Amino acid sequence: MTAKAAEKTASAPDVMDIEKFLYDEADLLDRGDLKAWLELFTEDGRYWMPARPDQDDPETEISLFYDDRLLMSIRALNFGHPLSPMMEHPVRTSHVIGNVRLADWDGETARVTANFHVVALQRKEQTVFAGRYTYELVRAGAGWKIRQKRVDLINCDMPMKNILIYL
Amino acid sequence: MGGYSIEHIRSLVEDARVHRDVYIDPEIFDLEMERIWGRAWIYVGHESQIPNPGDYFITRVGKEPVVMTRGKDGQVHVIYNRCAHKGAKVVERTCGNAQGFRCPYHGWTYKLDGSLQGVPARSGYADTGFDMKDPRFHMQKLAQVDSYRGFVFACQSKDTPDLKTFLGDAAATLDNMADRSPEGELEVAGAPLQYVHDCNWKMWVENLNDAMHPMVAHSSVGDAARRYAAQLPEGTPYPREAEIIFPFGSSYKFFDEMGVTTLPYGHGYMGGEMSIHTEYSEIPGYFEAMVASYGEERAKQILSQNRHNTIFYPSFTAKDAVQAVRVVRPIAVDKTIIETWHFRLKGAPEDMLKRTILYSRLINSNGSMVGPDDWDCYARMQEALVSQSYEWVDMRRGLGKEERLDGKERSFGTSDLSFRNQYRAWLDYMTKDVEDREAA
Known part of the structure; x- marks a missing residue:
C-alpha cells in the first residue's frame, strides 16, 4: 500500500458521521431556517434539482433548481416574505432520509448518495416528494461543507405543481 | 350539454367586463375545447x-x-x-x-x-x-x-384560414426569434418544464400581457434581491441574476411606455422596441457572429426588436429576445399544464442558451420565486369567483383610449386592451359555428 493510499484509508469518513450531518441539514429545512441552511454550503456550493433523469448539464438544459449561494441568499430573504402571495400560506416539510452510502472518497471529497421522502405542505395541500440525493461533501474542520447537493426526484420529468422550498 | 344558447354566450362578454362563468363552468370549458381549441x-x-x-x-x-x-x-x-x-x-x-x-x-x-x-x-x-x-x-x-420557421401548428377544422393568415403580424415574433440565430434557425434544447396550475387556462394567458401585476405580485422577490444587493460591498458588480429579476419590479410608467399591441384572432404583444429584456448585457462573440451573417445594419435591426410576450391565442406564447416559449395545455376548467420550452440559436455562442436557461429557471420554473406568486393569484381567482357577491370580472382599464391602425390596436402598456381583444376572439370562436349552422 502506498503512503497516499494508506492515508486515504485511514481518513475514510465514518458513514454515521455523515448521516448525522444529513439529518441536521434536513432539520434546518424542516424548520424553514434557510439562512442557517445555506451556511452549510461552500462558497462555490450548488443546489441542483434536474428536470429530467440522467441530466448531466445544469447550464444548457432547464432544471427545476440550480442555485448558487447568491440565489440561496435571495431565496432565504424571499421565504415567508409578507409581500409574496404564495408565501402567505405556510410551507412545512418533513424529511426522512435513508440508505445513506459513501459512494466515493478521494481523500478530500466524499460522494454520498441517500434516498429521501419529503412530505411537504404547500398552499394547503400535502404532497410527497421522493428520490435520491447525491452529495459532494468536503471536510471543514471536524465537520463537512456541501459543494453540491443534487436532488433527483423520481417524477422530475412529469407535470407537477410548485416546489416552494429546498427538498 | 346544450345548456348554452348563443344569446347566453353573447351575454357573458361585455365591452368592459366578462362573466365569471367563463372561468368556472365546466360546460363552458367543454364548449371551448370544441369551438376554440377545435378551430384555432x-x-x-x-x-x-x-x-x-x-x-x-x-x-x-x-x-x-x-x-x-x-x-x-x-x-x-x-x-x-x-x-x-x-x-x-x-x-x-x-x-x-x-x-x-x-x-x-x-x-x-x-x-x-x-x-x-x-x-x-x-x-x-x-x-x-x-x-x-x-x-x-x-x-x-x-x-x-x-x-x-420550424414551429408546427395543427388545426382540427378545414374551415379555418391558413396558418400564415392566422398568425398575421404575430409571425414577426417567430421571425425575430429565428433571425436572432446567425444561421436563422432554432433548435429545442432539452426537456420542457411542465407546470400544473390550479386555474382556468384563460387566466394564465391573460396574465402574459397583464402589466399591472408584476410590481405587486412579484414585489417580494425584487425586494429580496435589493436587500441582498444592499449588503454587498460597495462597487460589487450586479450578477446576471439581478438584471433578470429587477425589471419585474419596474414602475407603472415603464410598463405604460412599453405599450401593448393587439392583433386579429386574439393575438397580441407588449413592447416592440423596448421591454424588460432590453437592458441585458452583451454576450461576448454574439454580436460579431450576427454581423458576420447579416451585416451590421441588418444585425442591429434584428436585435432592436424586443417584444415582451407575444400571445398566439389560445395555445402559445413566445419571447423573441429570450428564446423561450410557453405552451398552454388545458386539462379541465380549473386545471392547466404550462410547458416551457427553450431554444438554442444555431451558430450563436453557447452562453446565449445559458442565459435563456437561467432566465427560465428564475422566472418560469415550478421552483422559481416568480411563477409560484402568479400561480397563487390564479388559484385565488379560481377559489373566490364562486362568490355570489358579484358575477363579473373587470377589464375596463384604458377602455376607449386605444388607437386603431391597419387591423391592429395599440394602447399604453397597463391598459386592459389585450384582455378585451382576447374576449372578442373568444366570442367569435364560441358563437361563429352556431351562427353558421343556424344560417344554413
Missing part, C-alpha cells in the same frame, strides 16, 4: 424535435391526444393518437424514432403518416366492410398541419 391553430411542437425520418413526439391539441411524426419523405404529420380499432392510445413514449406504430392491444399497425399498415389475421375481416384504405381505419390526420 394550436401549437404542437418544433421541427427540431423530430429532425430525422421516423422521429416522433406525442402531445395534445386541446383534449385530443396527438402524435407529431416525420415521414420517410421528410414531411411532418400530426395524427390523432388513437387506434382506429378499439380506441387505445397507440404511442405512449414521449418521443423516439420508429418505422411505424403498433397498437399494444390487438396489434394493428400504422405508418408514420397514420395510414393503416396491417391488422393481425386479416381474413377474419372478409366481407365486413373493412377497407385498409378507408381513413376510418387509420390513425387520422388533423384537418390542417403547417409550420412557420
Whole structure:
C-alpha cells in the first residue's frame, strides 16, 4: 500500500458521521431556517434539482433548481416574505432520509448518495416528494461543507405543481 | 350539454367586463375545447424535435391526444393518437424514432403518416366492410398541419384560414426569434418544464400581457434581491441574476411606455422596441457572429426588436429576445399544464442558451420565486369567483383610449386592451359555428 493510499484509508469518513450531518441539514429545512441552511454550503456550493433523469448539464438544459449561494441568499430573504402571495400560506416539510452510502472518497471529497421522502405542505395541500440525493461533501474542520447537493426526484420529468422550498 | 344558447354566450362578454362563468363552468370549458381549441391553430411542437425520418413526439391539441411524426419523405404529420380499432392510445413514449406504430392491444399497425399498415389475421375481416384504405381505419390526420420557421401548428377544422393568415403580424415574433440565430434557425434544447396550475387556462394567458401585476405580485422577490444587493460591498458588480429579476419590479410608467399591441384572432404583444429584456448585457462573440451573417445594419435591426410576450391565442406564447416559449395545455376548467420550452440559436455562442436557461429557471420554473406568486393569484381567482357577491370580472382599464391602425390596436402598456381583444376572439370562436349552422 502506498503512503497516499494508506492515508486515504485511514481518513475514510465514518458513514454515521455523515448521516448525522444529513439529518441536521434536513432539520434546518424542516424548520424553514434557510439562512442557517445555506451556511452549510461552500462558497462555490450548488443546489441542483434536474428536470429530467440522467441530466448531466445544469447550464444548457432547464432544471427545476440550480442555485448558487447568491440565489440561496435571495431565496432565504424571499421565504415567508409578507409581500409574496404564495408565501402567505405556510410551507412545512418533513424529511426522512435513508440508505445513506459513501459512494466515493478521494481523500478530500466524499460522494454520498441517500434516498429521501419529503412530505411537504404547500398552499394547503400535502404532497410527497421522493428520490435520491447525491452529495459532494468536503471536510471543514471536524465537520463537512456541501459543494453540491443534487436532488433527483423520481417524477422530475412529469407535470407537477410548485416546489416552494429546498427538498 | 346544450345548456348554452348563443344569446347566453353573447351575454357573458361585455365591452368592459366578462362573466365569471367563463372561468368556472365546466360546460363552458367543454364548449371551448370544441369551438376554440377545435378551430384555432394550436401549437404542437418544433421541427427540431423530430429532425430525422421516423422521429416522433406525442402531445395534445386541446383534449385530443396527438402524435407529431416525420415521414420517410421528410414531411411532418400530426395524427390523432388513437387506434382506429378499439380506441387505445397507440404511442405512449414521449418521443423516439420508429418505422411505424403498433397498437399494444390487438396489434394493428400504422405508418408514420397514420395510414393503416396491417391488422393481425386479416381474413377474419372478409366481407365486413373493412377497407385498409378507408381513413376510418387509420390513425387520422388533423384537418390542417403547417409550420412557420420550424414551429408546427395543427388545426382540427378545414374551415379555418391558413396558418400564415392566422398568425398575421404575430409571425414577426417567430421571425425575430429565428433571425436572432446567425444561421436563422432554432433548435429545442432539452426537456420542457411542465407546470400544473390550479386555474382556468384563460387566466394564465391573460396574465402574459397583464402589466399591472408584476410590481405587486412579484414585489417580494425584487425586494429580496435589493436587500441582498444592499449588503454587498460597495462597487460589487450586479450578477446576471439581478438584471433578470429587477425589471419585474419596474414602475407603472415603464410598463405604460412599453405599450401593448393587439392583433386579429386574439393575438397580441407588449413592447416592440423596448421591454424588460432590453437592458441585458452583451454576450461576448454574439454580436460579431450576427454581423458576420447579416451585416451590421441588418444585425442591429434584428436585435432592436424586443417584444415582451407575444400571445398566439389560445395555445402559445413566445419571447423573441429570450428564446423561450410557453405552451398552454388545458386539462379541465380549473386545471392547466404550462410547458416551457427553450431554444438554442444555431451558430450563436453557447452562453446565449445559458442565459435563456437561467432566465427560465428564475422566472418560469415550478421552483422559481416568480411563477409560484402568479400561480397563487390564479388559484385565488379560481377559489373566490364562486362568490355570489358579484358575477363579473373587470377589464375596463384604458377602455376607449386605444388607437386603431391597419387591423391592429395599440394602447399604453397597463391598459386592459389585450384582455378585451382576447374576449372578442373568444366570442367569435364560441358563437361563429352556431351562427353558421343556424344560417344554413
